[in-house]
Amino acid sequence: MKPPVIVVGASGHAKVCIELLQAIGETVLCCVGAGDDGATCLGIPVLDGDHHLARLRDEGQSRAFVALGSNRLRARLGGYLRELGFELVNAISPHAVVSPSATLGSGIAIMAGAVVNADATIGDLAIVNTGATVDHDCIIGVAAHVAPQCALAGNVSIGDGAFLGVGCKAVPWVEVGAQSTVGAGAVIISAIPPRVTAVGVPARVLNKQPNK
Ligand SMILES: CC(C)(COP(=O)(O)OP(=O)(O)OC[C@H]1O[C@@H](n2cnc3c(N)ncnc32)[C@H](O)[C@@H]1OP(=O)(O)O)[C@@H](O)C(=O)NCCC(=O)NCCS
Structure with a gap:
């Protein structure tokens, strides 16, 4: 089985992406959101703050998806995830x-x-x-x-x-x-x-x- 995916974002766009990932057989471990995002997104736990990404990587997580609608933020977070060594699925x-x-x-x-x-x-x-x-x-x-x-x-x-x-x-x-x-x-x-x-x-x- 493939390792699970960390989803960055917990908004409406993230909901669509989570369902998409699930439809192709991926398991979403958690979302990493910010500030006013809720505690869960489509029932998936939301961690508050990008600092969780480095920790998750240190703990062995290796696959991620950036589900942010803002093009600028998506590019920035995608670059950061790559620097951390995540594969972008x-x-x-x-x-x-x-x-x-x-x-x-x-x-x-x-x-x-x-x-x-x-x-x-x-x-x-x-x-x-x-x-x-x-x-x-x-x-x-x-x-x-x-x-x-x-x-x-x-x-x-x-x-x-x-x-x-x-x-x-x-x-x-x-x-x-x-x-x-x-x-x-x-x-x-x-x-x-x-x-x-x-x-x-x-x-x-x-x-x-x-x-x-
Ligand atoms: C183009 C857009 C980004 C402009 O937003 P904005 O910077 O807030 O601009 P404003 O609402 O101040 O509009 C500025 C002018 O452009 C006109 N305008 C804005 N969007 C327009 C559109 N889609 N088509 C025609 N004219 C438009 C406004 O009527 C206004 O004209 P005026 O100065 O003569 O009154 C926005 O209107 C838009 O179309 N966004 C698309 C959103 C979308 O499709 N999202 C999909 C998410 S999945």
Whole structure:
């Protein structure tokens, strides 16, 4: 039997990831949460504070999954877990369709109903959320998040840490720059630069940049 998984995070996103991990036969030992997280998450005990991670590693735990919705935090905690020597496992729904020719990183989540097509690349710690479609030759960057029901045509490139809100669409070959946010329902028809927020149909960069 495989060693159990430590889940970092105890929020709604963590709940989905826990059920995903369980659906693929993983055992979740505990969650590591912070502050206002409850004592349990889907019945799994929640330890309060990242300091527990080093202790768990010292005690022999070796596998972890970062279930944090914030791209920045997910990248940071993923790096920390690697420094501690944890293996970052993948949480890929049995109800997702993932091409055998796709390249998958580690620590990624691919939710139910998602489709990842031929020769797509999903970077470490990325999320392809419920029902999102990532078509052939797309590149999803490290710790990027493609929210539920997004539809990416072929050869789309999403930069590291970028976030596509629910229901975004992207035409073939467009690029979204690293750390950018694209609002829910946007249609991306041309390149979005790094570190901006873009919204609308077609997607346009907002002048006012939100706090990230
Ligand atoms: C784009 C987004 C991040 C902007 O959030 P924000 O920084 O709080 O921005 P504001 O709400 O102040 O909106 C700024 C402007 O953009 C407009 N706007 C915001 N989101 C928009 C959207 N999705 N589509 C079209 N216009 C949008 C607002 O109406 C506002 O316009 P105004 O200045 O003319 O009044 C947010 O609205 C959004 O779409 N988030 C996606 C959330 C999501 O999909 N989560 C999935 C989790 S799995």
